[in-house]
Amino acid sequence: METFTARFAAIAKTPGATAFAAALLYAFPASSAEDYPTTAVVDYVYGCMKANGETRRALERCSCSIDVIESILPYDQYEAASAFKSLGLQTGERGVLFRQSAPAKLAITDLKRAQAEAEIRCF
Structure with missing residues (x-):
């Protein structure tokens, strides 16, 4: 299963999308295994x-x-x-x-x- 971070990392490789992808990754950080439910x-x-x-x-x-x-x-x-x-x-x-x-x-x-x-x- 592809993660949120992996999908937006792929988007970031397209021209002009780097700033957009970086902003989304900052706004929605990937959750870690140690996050509290x-x-x-x-x-x-x-x-x-x-x-x-x-x-x-x-x-x-x-x-x-x-x-x-x-x-x-x-x-x-x-x-x-x-x-x-x-x-x-x-x-x-x-x-x-x-x-x-x-x-x-x-x-x-x-x-x-x-x-x-x-x-x-x-x-």
Whole structure:
């Protein structure tokens, strides 16, 4: 399957189209494998707004917050930390592995650091 970038790279080779293709590539950069899925971004912003008020200002701050987190943590690390946090809410022995194992602690610590940085930059 031909990507957006590949199609416009081909267009850029035609005379007079270079500036047009460059402008389109700048306006619509290719997404990388590390981009956060839209559902993850929306889920984060929705939860953040519920915790911080459902105002336009909260929307802007929460959107900024997930952007900062995305710039610090690759999506797979964010996803793992979120899973550990969620599964760690289970009571008793079921949740112990997700709360006390070394990988869980490391992932959650990294997420907390990214969230702290987002808090400083956005709120």
